[in-house]
Amino acid sequence: MSNIEEIFEKYISSRIFKDREKLLPDYVPRELPHRDNQIRRLATILAPALGGSRPSNVFIYGLTGTGKTAVTKYVLRKLYEKAKKKIEFTYVNCRQNDTSYRVLAELARSIGVRVPFTGLATSEVMKRFLDGLERKARILIVVLDEIDHLVKKHGDDVLYFLTRINEQLSRSRVTIIGITNDLKFMEFLDARVKSSLGEEELVFPPYTATELEDILRKRAEEALHSDVLHGGVIPTVAAIAARQNGDCRLALDLLLKAADIAERMGSPHITLDHVKLAQKEIERNLTIDVIKTMPLHVKLVLAAIYLLEDENYRMVTTGAIYNKYTDITRSLGVEPVTQRRVSDIINELDMLGLINAKVVSMGRYGRTKVISLSASKGSIREGLREDIFLANIL
Ligand SMILES: Nc1ncnc2c1ncn2[C@@H]1O[C@H](COP(=O)(O)OP(=O)(O)OP(=O)(O)O)[C@@H](O)[C@H]1O
Ligand SMILES: [Mg+2]
Structure with missing residues (x-):
């Protein structure tokens, strides 16, 4: 402060x-109740660093909000206090630094190697990092948090480099802690990277x-x-x-x-x-x-439902929505999608919990699907109005 x-x-x-x-x-509290097991296991895995040998790599996974980041930072802070200058630490959030270049540049900077924000080939950044680390003669513990963001977008070349880096070092050593809440993430990895990253695994169950x-x-x-x-x-x-x-x-x-x-x-x-x-x-x-990130035509269909509800339209059916939707596309000068696609979009909106589609019986006229907004009208309007295109018609 x-x-x-x-x-x-x-x-x-x-x-x-x-x-x-x-x-x-972002505050890491003094105590983390109900994470004693994870804290103790992580501390046990990393402790060999204090005696000068390389700890195993660790792969940490569990659903969102289960304390993975908090526990890791907590244990590393304690280890740092104990180790003083003997161990180096780097924490990289791969959602905020989501290119190979940025992750490598963060790693290099953390050991005092200067790297420009852009411009070098990643292989050059790798080389500078490697040389810098070798000169330091240290154990470096690298935390790659939300690692799935990096791998899904840019592949696993950084991980591949890091998991093999010890073969190229003689005076220094690297340990990787990879963290993810995407349980399917391991499928994206090369077999060699997978086995190396997962030398130790730590699971965080939901609270x-x-x-x-x-x-x-x-x-x-x-x-x-x-x-x-x-x-x-x-x-x-x-x-x-x-x-x-x-x-x-x-x-x-x-x-x-x-x-x-x-x-x-x-x-x-x-x-x-x-x-x-x-x-x-x-x-x-x-x-x-949710609304902000939807594609345009999904927003337009939602806008059609919103407007029908706003007019107190009696029976909001797929047909009524399609008519309203084409009115909107005409007034905006965009090409409408097919009625079939609009029907699919209605199902998507239902699954997102924004609308509610109910099949009702119409007596001798058969059955029909009636649609209503299920999220609050005010927030739907606010979400749609974030799009300047739509702000005018609402
Ligand atoms: N045992 C605990 N005691 C106190 N606070 C906790 C505990 N576990 C988690 N928290 C707090 O809950 C919030 C979420 O935890 P954290 O950021 O560690 O989750 P995460 O597992 O890393 O989630 P994500 O996968 O979304 O990154 C943080 O503010 C953290 O301080
Ligand atoms: Mg986290």
Whole structure:
């Protein structure tokens, strides 16, 4: 925290927060309840580095929000404190650095080798990194977090290079920790890389509701004043996140949003009502994000359904949607897709949970599919309006 913020913070006396930062996703807490096994195993695998020998590579996997990044950073921090100068560490997030060049440049920079942001051949960056590392005569522990992003986009040449690098080094050694939440990721890998990266494997199971409760309580103790939480809040937040694959990030996000809402409303407590509002806000953001990334014609079909609902159209059927959709394409001057494709898009939107398609019986006229919006109308409108093309017609 910068000085000026500290000065301001002291003067803002929050009734809810003792230290809001402690609920932010990047904060690595002092304790990580229910991850003792993973912490101990990772520490055991990496400990040989302290005695000067190369630890095995480790492949870490588990669903999103199960503590993979937090545990890895936690163990590495402890190891760093113990090792002082003897071991080098590099942490690269491969979603943020998603080209081979950028990952290699990060690695090189972390050991003090200067590499321009672009311009060199990757083989040249590899060479400089290798030479620089050899000169240092160190063990380097490389964390490649969200590694699937790198491999899916750019193949496994960096991994191939890193898993074989020890053959080319005599005074230094490299250990790789690869982390992913994509359980199918290993299929993308070359057999040799696969066996080398997976020398050791560490699985992070989803948290249960009770485990999430413990975690939330600990984080709340650090972040919130005592007695601001109403009784049911933590169990409710934990139960919601447990249903979403035990995602701790979601649990913390929900608690933080509820706390923010309580603060904004000037309430001295965080209540279940605040949790409900927070949940709505998260759903709204999710809806907007999903819509933003949809292809144009999927958005146009959704816009057609939105407009029909807005006009209180009686029976929103595939036919009615298609007519509305072609009206929109005509007014925008774009070529419409076929009715068959629109029908498929309606199914896709249903699967995304944005609309609800129900088959109803029309008596002697047979059966027909009736469509309605299922996500909130406001967030659908907001999501669609992010597209300047659509902003005018809504
Ligand atoms: N046992 C725990 N105790 C306290 N906080 C935790 C614990 N496990 C996870 N968290 C917190 O939950 C959030 C998500 O955890 P983390 O970022 O480690 O998940 P991840 O497994 O790396 O997920 P992803 O695959 O999406 O990257 C972080 O804010 C982290 O601090
Ligand atoms: Mg992570």
